[in-house]
Amino acid sequence: MKVALFIPCYVDQFYPKVGINTLELLEKLGCEVEFPLRQTCCGQPMANAGFASDAQTCNANVISNFKGYDYIVCPSGSCVLHIKEHLQPAESNEVRKIQSSIYELTEFLVDILKVGQLNASFAHKVGLHVSCHGQRGLHLSSMSELMTPAFSKPAKLLGMVQGLELAELSRKDECCGFGGTFCITEEAVSVAMGKDRVHDHIDKGAEYITGVDMSCLMHLEGILNRQKSSVKVMHIAEILNSNF
Numbered sequence: 231m232k233v234a235l236f237i238p239c240y241v242d243q244f245y246p247k248v249g250i251n252t253l254e255l256l257e258k259l260g261c262e263v264e265f266p267l268r269q270t271c272c273g274q275p276m277a278n279a280g281f282a283s284d285a286q287t288c289n290a291n292v293i294s295n296f297k298g299y300d301y302i303v304c305p306s307g308s309c310v311l312h313i314k315e316h317l318q319p320a321e322s323n324e325v326r327k328i329q330s331s332i333y334e335l336t337e338f339l340v341d342i343l344k345v346g347q348l349n350a351s352f353a354h355k356v357g358l359h360v361s362c363h364g365q366r367g368l369h370l371s372s373m374s375e376l377m378t379p380a381f382s383k384p385a386k387l388l389g390m391v392q393g394l395e396l397a398e399l400s401r402k403d404e405c406c407g408f409g410g411t412f413c414i415t416e417e418a419v420s421v422a423m424g425k426d427r428v429h430d431h432i433d434k435g436a437e438y439i440t441g442v443d444m445s446c447l448m449h450l451e452g453i454l455n456r457q458k459s460s461v462k463v464m465h466i467a468e469i470l471n472s473n474f
Contacts, residue, residue, distance in 0.1 A: 231261050231262060231301065232262050232299055232300045233261045233303055234301070234302045235263050235265045235303060235304075236302050236303065236304040237249040237304070237305070238271075238304065240448070241306065245465065248305055252303070252305045252467040253265070254471050255335075255467055255471040268291065268294070269296075270291055272288060272292060273288030273312070274309060274312040274410070275410065276288070277312065278410050282316075285318075292317060292328070293324050296332070297324045301331050302328065303333055303335055305335045305442070305444070305465060306444065307367065308361065308364075310332055310333065310368060311367040313328065314329050314367075317329060334364060334442055335467055336387055337370055339383075340386060341383075345387065347390055348390040350390070350469070350473060351392040351472060352391050352469045353392075353393030353394070354393075354394065354437045354438050355395045355396075355437050355438075356388065356394055356395065356397060356438045356440055357399060357436030357439045358382070358385055358399075358439075358441060359406060359446055359447065360441065361445075362405050363443065364443060370383045370384060370442065371385070373403060374402065384442055384466055387470055388470075391469060391470065391472070397431060397434040397436040399430050399434055400430050404423075404430070406423060407420040407427065413449060420449070424449050424453045428457070428459070432461060437462070438463065438464050439462075440465065441465070441466060447463040447465065451463040
């Protein structure tokens with residue numbers, strides 16, 4: 231199985247260990263992984279800010295780097311959803327192939343690799359932050375406002391980690407308030423939402439907050455640091471790859 235690894239630009243610059251752990255995890259699970267060296271940003275910041283035309287260079291670069299692979303895997307639900315819904319030109323066969331082949335890491339492990347067990351251990355109480363793009367865009371987990379059977383692909387994988395205790399949050403699928411440029415244009419609202427999200431995890435005794443989007447975790451990490459909290463954030467790839 232030939233897999234291309236797509237690492238978001240902010241992960242590459244600020245949290246490279248997330249990319250390293252994603253690579254190691256995929257290889258340990260039997261994937262042949264390639265990392266196209268000329269990859270950059272997916273273009274989401276420009277598109278979300280209303281400058282879709284400025285993202286055209288990013289679109290062309292994504293297509294150039296990731297065409298021809300069986301699967302494309304990325305440790306970010308937000309970037310995956312952007313490519314699935316906004317990669318241009320929409321009528322291109324290469325674009326359609328990329329959009330049907332790209333997966334967020336946990337959905338790839340559950341839906342494609344059908345992982346049934348992990349030789350990982352992480353003896354801590356962990357709170358799972360469910361990002362909006364991952365949940366409502368990629369359907370990585372059920373939504374509490376709907377009367378549908380509950381499921382969570384990230385939680386299913388965390389349940390395979392020896393020693394890990396998952397915290398039961400009061401408002402498990404509430405937004406963290408990051409929202410890309412929203413945290414800049416609506417700073418006060420963004421911070422208030424982030425504080426609520428952090429409080430829920432701390433109130434339930436979480437030692438770590440994890441999730442599938444480092445952007446959300448970066449926002450929560452900033453609030454935790456300002457509160458001088460001992461609670462840490464860790465991307466789910468780091469936990470699933472721990473002591474493997």
